[in-house]
Amino acid sequence: MALLWIIFSSIVLSAPGFANAGDRIVEGTVAFASVGRARYAFDVFLLDFRPWELENASLGPHLEFRATDGVSVNYNGALVDDSQRRVIFEALDFRGEQQGDASQGILIYVSERDGAAEVRFNLFYQGQRDRGERSLGNIESGSQESHGNRRDALEIHGDRGNSQNFIDLGKLWSSSEVEPTALYDRPSVADGRVIFVSTRKRREQSRQSWAAVYSMDIVTKKITRLTPEGVTDYSPSVSPSGKFVMVASDDGRGWGGEIEELDTDLYSFQAWDGSGRKLVVKNGGWPSWSDDSTVFFHRRAEDGWWSVYKATFSKSFTAIREERITPPGVHAFTPAASRTGKWIAVATRRAGSLYRHVEVFDLGSRKFHKVSELVAPEAHHYNPFVSPESDKIGYHRCRGKGVTPRLEHIKSPVPGISLVRVDGDFPVFSPDGESIAFIPDLDEGGIYVTRLNGSGLTKVFDKPAFGLSWDKQRKGVLYTSYGPGFVPEDTIVHIVSILNADELIAGGGGEVKWKILTKSGTKNNAFPSPSPDGKWIVFRSGRSGHKNLYIMDAIHGEEASLRRLTEGAWTDTMASWSHDGEWIAFSSDRHNPGGGSFQLYFVRPDGSQLHRVLNSSTGGRVNHPFFSPDSRSLVFTTDYAGVSADPIAVPAQFQPYGEIFMARIDGSELVRLTHNAYEDGTPSWGPVKLDSSALTGEGKKARCGFRDTRWLKPAIA
Template sequence: IYVFLTRDGTHRVKVVEHGGWPCWVDDSTLYFHRRSEDQWISVYKATFPKDKPVSTESVTIQRVTPPGLHAFTPATSPGNHKFIAVATRRPNSSFRHIELFDTVKNEFIELTRHVSPTTHHLNPFISPDSARVGYHKCRGESNGAKATQLLLENVKSPVPNLSLFRMYGSFPSFSPAGDRIAYVDFPGVYVVNRDGSNLRQVFHLNAFGSAWDPVRKGIVYTSAGPEFSSVSTEVDIVSINVDDVEQSNYKRLTIDGKNNAFPSPSPDGKRIVFRSGRSGHKNLYIMDAIEGETSWIERLTDGPWTDTMCNWSPDGDWIAFSSDRHDPGSGSFELYMIHPNGTGLRRLLRSGSSGRVNHPSFRPDGKLLVFTTDYGGISAEPISNPHHYQPYGEIFTMKLDGSDLKRLTHNSYEDGTPTWAPLYINPVDVEWPRKGECAFEDCHWLNEMPGRGIKLVGPWGLAKPQCGVF
């Protein structure tokens, strides 16, 4: 936690080494939260000295809330030394609630649990006169407004002639013609027309990542298995024929099951680069795109580190990937490029201590890379938001020489797994096709289609179709 002068931003001084969500009571007192040594998230008070310079050594830190529950996101009001407001998670509840903490008696006063025990209440704030407490609340129901469900939500782009969309689902990729999108909605892989029509689940097992074959029509590659797993976890590369409605519409391309993931085909459709943990470390390999490793396989990178999230350039000359080879095991990932023959390795972007640069993707003309990174820091503390996989990530682009770095997104959520469309899309929202108002939920066993190996799905990838509920 830092303090500085509001008039010009000068005299920037670190006052707390480990903490977040600071809020002032007076010019020499602030409250904040941190995870304590006993692992409970608690609120602390920092008191500044009046007779010597302010620093982490001179500031007095005192724990305020006791162990036994999580207390976080403290709120104060000017000159109020009697109580603070906090959000809590108690062991006997699955919901956040707002409580006051009496700093004189050192006791909690519950506020929202008595009124709405099974709803989340979060991020409290206190009026300047200390008379009222406000907070955010999850309603758990519609607010009565007419909401639209979007396949592609247009986001204002800071770059001229570049349209930017937030998409429903994860790991999206466009077909070579740009008319279809493959994406992951755990636990399956789905394909949908770009206008939101003809949504189909094409792979029913847990998978992550998607990439279209640039030559063979209707072929999508993915990683079948659990995400965020160790090198020995069973994950394999599969190719899916999304136009084959029979049960045997996919082919397993790797056979060792040692965390083979993030496939990316060469522009001629003959080879696939992917990461694998078969050596005990996650490195990059190249194999035959049609028959897989039973035909041939070769190693591209070799070392006691993690090379992952690879993407083949449209001209075939480069493979971009994310790696922690600069500091193996640190959790810090930086952006690299290498030729498919193993030469020309170079680093494009440094991420700093524990920083991350992930999921690079070449623009169709091969002149730019888009990727997600925490290079710009975070815009809100993760604890203030609902759960998302990784509490970092904004979308950036850069040239292949590492120049012209541009930030495209700026918000408090993870923006990840970016991809390019092969053609310009007008910057307007794309809605799912409208459904009727029938609220009839059909029998689940009627969704099974004998002999076809598929289940009907609604526009949110549900195995049980529902209409009139979106």
């Protein structure tokens, strides 16, 4: 075995923090996939709520209207108290005729329309124009039926809006006033300030979340960090008085790799500067104030059911009393408290239901009442919120209309690099950088090719596949793994070459020409990557009973030539051959076989100079490396930044900690490229920088084709 050189045994000790790109010249486009995100099509919806119906133990149909505009995804809304109206209008320089109209309300929410999660405001009409209008339908399939006089827009007119039920007031801050590529989430307004979560400041330790709570003065735009250094805070909630903020916090313990129930406690502190920080509840998340001495929150109970709890306390946050509110037999979580103290809104998952719904729980009768299921029964509804007057309930869900773009521009922290999210998996650039091959749906199979601007779409393979690469010499030749992914070592998976992709793309017609390169009977051959001269392919194989790396003839396959590159009772996988031919990068758990941790290693093509380049600390992951066109840098997915939001608050994510990072090939100058609550993965790096204005927006009709949280089972036996 070649000498093992450990370059970086620990990011914490070896690197001076998460560096910027420095003075190095890095160029091109990085494409990546995010689990499900391209198909969310989230908008924020509001409905008028008639609380007196609780007394009759019956909730009738509600008027639901869309309060955001259907651009990109819009989510995690909150309604602003009328007392904050004037300061917001002044800060946004809004002088519309609705400025003094009491029938107008203000929504604050998160939108990703400009390539990052940013905070925006909308002005919306609070009255009901058509009593009894109601939307029903199969949202998951993208269809909606009308009952009564259905409108998506309630007509209001102003100098910033046309015929719709809201006016877009825009962003509170400009990109020059904040870190423009960071995540900004869970916003709310109190006493002239916006309280929010952000990943705007890096952590010096690996595998720790960058999420912290901040306050921005609406007038001066001054930002104050409310979370102590070295601590992670999620899910801020502002008390009705505006004096206090409560958060779910790790209190500096750090992230332990959990992805279902975060190890957090509830802390309260002063809203204006973060002082007076006190522990209120051990083991809790997603707090929501009812009054300044009562907060609701969720946790997974000992019986396995997610449930909502209530904590009451004195003004000094002593004499704390906890009480379980929702019963076993139904998952209830992400509570939103009414200031009446009589009811809460919660998200639920019930036995026999495929969908996450919003329901009202009556604190007096201890009964649930359906809300969203009466309006859109076949859609997932997320993260309910309640108006300050307790007369409206909001949430976000897939709008079921519009187009899901094939490629989506994402803001990049590195000027020379464009970032693009692909609606699919395993994107990889053609050698000239002008095309991207990808797999739109792993369940359905098939490989497609689109142009760099997202126009055109050609199927070049119709079999189940994963892991793609282009031949760097033979035009139109692609390599892939033919067979199922995420399977044991003894499963039949072959490396194949697709020989006429260029002809198919050119519209020449005919059948796909392809060839199996691995021998019959060999097991779990995957993740092919060709040498720059086009003569060889490095790939992973489980033929020995363990997943190790092999190199074979790229044209004729292993029948012509095969040699083993690595050997051991561990997993070496996801290899990438550098464009200059000098190195092969791969992920491996050889430091702790079977322990679930993957680190990044380099080896020469002749098997010499094997060494570890990046280490994600104990139990961490560094996966899917891909070299830059000049072979001096690489991009990869990792858990260096922990998780950025409570995983239960988003749709299914296998690994919500996955973010895209880049570094030099010696592991230095580590830069975080993506900031979100999704699993980002399978990046590749092309030589041409994409002009985001050139994206055509072409794609599929939005069909809400995503799954809810997989580990949130409808029932527990």
